[in-house]
Amino acid sequence: MSVPLPATACAADLLAWAGHHLPTPEGRAEARLLLLHVLGQAPAWLYSHDRDPLDEASARRFGELVVRRAAGEPVAYLTGSRGFWTLDLAVTPATLIPRPETELLVEQALARLPDDGRPLRIADMGTGTGAIALALAAERPQAMVLATDLLGPTLAVAVGNAQRNGIANVSFRRGSWYRALGRDRFDLIVSNPPYIRADDAHLGQGDVRFEPPPALASGEDGLDAIRLIAAGVNDHLVPGGWLLLEHGWHQGQEVRELLAAAGLEAVQTVVDLEGRDRVSLGRRPGQSIWD
Template sequence: MATIKQALEKASSLQKISDTWQLDSELLLASAIEKSREYLFTWPERELADTQLRAFQEFCERRSAGEPIAYILGRQSFWDFELKVNPSVLIPRPETELLVETALELLEDAYPGTANILDLGTGSGAIALALAANNDAWQVTAVDSSAQALAVARENAESLQIANIEFVQTSWCDGLEANYYDLVAANPPYVQEGDRHLLEGSLPFEPVSALVAGDGGLADIRTIAEQARHCMQLGAWLLIEHGYEQKLAVAKILADAGYKNIECVLDLAKLDRLTKAQFLS
């Protein structure tokens, strides 16, 4: 038998894998005993059942092997809600909230009523659900080529009771309605094959297809820039998240595809995080 306090003390081995090992251990133990973190602080001398202790030890072993907390817990916070995640989807990053914020800035003034929005490579549905939740009159189409990813996104929509969203399995814009969307958002794969970062942090556990693109990480961005034009209305905006060293390359791709008003948006760390561009002709 072990108390909550003793179990957390034994989890100090997690510091070998994580700078936030104390938080990690608290989250894992709270999940193992199906209580809140506050419960751990309130009842540190409470003894754990054998099944609870085994579950916690198993979680710690997975974390020690490098598996991301989000996959162990099966959930990740994003925007105003928690999303279900599993290894078939990329773990939503806080940096991607900038894409949502930028989209809302463009949409809220221009489309206080109805708007048609497209989210390409939706994964867990993070971007699509954040936009759909903002305005019931906006209709969001969430696209992914992975049936497994779409299953996760649908489950998140049902859990959050967001109805103004439809899910489509296709490759980027293939088969989508022409001249229809007022805004297209995309967080595509943009990591170059063989990039050393793929061996770091949570990336070895995440789906390679959601991370890596050919042509130096630009292949999918190039495809989206070309295809999206055909399903956008005149005046619509395209927002693409990309790597912090890809600003100039992405701007050239968009300019060559005929987009105007091309502008890179910096994240809180002052890194080039996404580029927005307008389809005018």
């Protein structure tokens, strides 16, 4: 049964009301985030203003967002933004929602990119919001980063996020995987491709129910996109260049085998904070500019 909004609309009353719809500790935290989003306030505001009366329009807007969240809609889509690395990113239903575990991919890429002013060329394929490309461009301002995506609406979000964060050393191309790279070669290629099995039950659960399926699923075993990326990588890496891929926690061995079959060396898998396989990488044989 729906619980009506309180007649006295202060923050404390609204959050108590939201607790009926989002009763878990995580849900209560999400309710606070949604209220602060509606009010345009920082978290500290609640400590001294939780009893201040709020206008009816704000209370109604907050109530609508809480109900939508209770129905499963992701918070990032409700607020239109998500933090990633040091960035504030716009997020829409046209994009995958950036997740904290993908920051491991950024960390591993940065560990293989010199920070001494030498020019570098980096490609991020399937960029989505631009999270990975923009994080690398921000940390390596001497690099030229190319971000690609198949879908125009998705790429438009990434372009907007570059402007939103004031990052100029990144360019954008529309296209499918290596087709978007043309004949260009890079010192490092990075991707968080779709890697979930098409029949995986998790696609019907949680936030992923609302995310774009092409950004999530990739064939019967989830590896179609990764196979394509591994097979063509040597045509787009310079000698000594690196390929880094995010993948599912159970796919490490298979991805390593694909990278090794492509002729890459120094192939390894890096685990996330939960000890699960998360990022696999390999290097094209040959001497690079930083050897």
